[in-house]
Amino acid sequence: MSNQEFWQGKIKIRENYYPRFMSAPVDGVSDSPFRQLVRDFSPNELLYTEMRHASLVANERTGISLRYNKVEMPMEYQISTHKTDFVEKAVEKVIAADFSSINLNCGCPAKTVIKSGCGSALMEDLKHLETLIKFFIKTIDGRKAFTVKIRAGFKKKNAFDVAQLAQDSGVDAIIIHPRTQPEGFASRLDYDLAAKIKSHLSIPLIFSGNITRFDIAQRVYDLTGCDGYMIGRALWGAPWKMKEFTEAAAGREFKSSVELALTYALKHLDLNIQFYGPNGFIPFKKQVSLYVRDIPQAAQWRMRLLRSQTEAEMRNVFSEIYKEQNLTIKT
Ligand SMILES: Cc1cc2nc3c(=O)[nH]c(=O)nc-3n(C[C@H](O)[C@H](O)[C@H](O)COP(=O)(O)O)c2cc1C
Structure with a gap:
């Protein structure tokens, strides 16, 4: 074969x-x-x-x-x-x-x-x-x-x-x-x-x-x-x-992007809240850094995401990241 x-x-x-x-x-x-x-x-x-x-x-x-x-x-x-x-x-x-x-x-x-x-x-x-x-x-x-x-x-x-x-x-x-x-x-x-x-x-x-x-x-x-x-x-x-x-x-190429990573970071957060309840943003902290690893100033964003005390705080950090990247959150 x-x-x-x-x-x-x-x-x-x-x-x-x-x-x-x-x-x-x-x-x-x-x-x-x-x-x-x-x-x-x-x-x-x-x-x-x-x-x-x-x-x-x-x-x-x-x-x-x-x-x-x-x-x-x-x-x-x-x-x-x-x-x-x-x-x-x-x-x-x-x-x-x-x-x-x-x-x-x-x-x-x-x-x-x-x-x-x-x-x-x-x-x-x-x-x-x-x-x-x-x-x-x-x-x-x-x-x-x-x-x-x-x-x-x-x-x-x-x-x-x-x-x-x-x-x-x-x-x-x-x-x-x-x-x-x-x-x-x-x-x-x-x-x-x-x-x-x-x-x-x-x-x-x-x-x-x-x-x-x-x-x-x-x-x-x-x-x-x-x-x-x-x-x-x-x-x-x-x-x-x-x-x-x-x-x-299959001889093709799949290209990821910062936008895809951010979209999936937010989707991950949504699913965690649905599955675990209001504190679902806490287990998400295990992976959140990896979604932002390819954006400029990743270390600084990572720190702010990890320090978030509430889901809303984490979402605000994401809003800032989107703004800085000239991207719009798709709802
Ligand atoms: C943090 C962590 C947790 C893991 N948990 C499990 C587990 O629950 N069950 C399991 O069979 N293997 C577990 N593994 C091993 C992985 O399934 C996998 O065999 C290992 O990470 C090597 O593959 P990778 O190099 O693709 O990560 C774990 C590995 C890591 C790093």
Whole structure:
């Protein structure tokens, strides 16, 4: 298959076909407002929720962790846990909410997460991991696809064995971020490991890590042969990023602009207020700086946006930015 044909093709996860790019699960970022913005540009791509613990999904009263707008579909729900308690109840709720598929997080490196044996700590004990994966598969009982997201390993690199175990247990696809837990999100990615795993798997392997441009995705495909490519940080403050890649794959160019970034900053703020209520401008502060990074005096605007104490104050700063850029806010 030529490189061009590959990118026009689809990845098959059980009976579902998806574009090869997909958005990553990112705690604190890939919430419903963010996913709706990504969907504006990427109509068919698989999106991921934030990671949520099985006990929270099973027991929360508000149901906020399962709330979404139907435009966000197709979407995979990511669960974190280290034991089977609450898995049945959580899975039933995720299936009742009609998410496209379910993912088990076996990759999170955060100390607060691994301390309780969740995330990447699951990769340390293969027997235990096998029991947990099989429990998910038995509970889901073929009603949805089930995938796992792994690292190169916990302390030592054992992703090859973990991937084989996952496939043999009946997992439908694997996502790999090829760094170990101590390597966090910044060290060199192990492309050779991803390539070795890919060449031994019959289920799809999705690559996650530093895919910030289409030519980088092409290079990673050449190095690893992976079936899908997950985009994480490149989408922050740039929900059009996957569109940039798919356009490049089709030989076209998608050009973003300051006006587009400002329009989407305000849309993000609107959706956050709708979703979280009047204080929705506070979680938006995590991403607001990225929307204004390309305008003159970005540092000064960033500071003022981050210091805003109310939604109205933040909107006033945006009005000033628009004025300074000779742009008009479209309502
Ligand atoms: C702040 C932050 C939060 C993350 N949260 C999650 C998460 O909830 N679940 C998950 O599987 N991965 C999570 N990740 C990892 C990403 O999904 C992705 O694998 C990683 O950022 C590498 O991809 P990138 O270089 O495209 O960002 C997180 C990463 C970061 C930086």
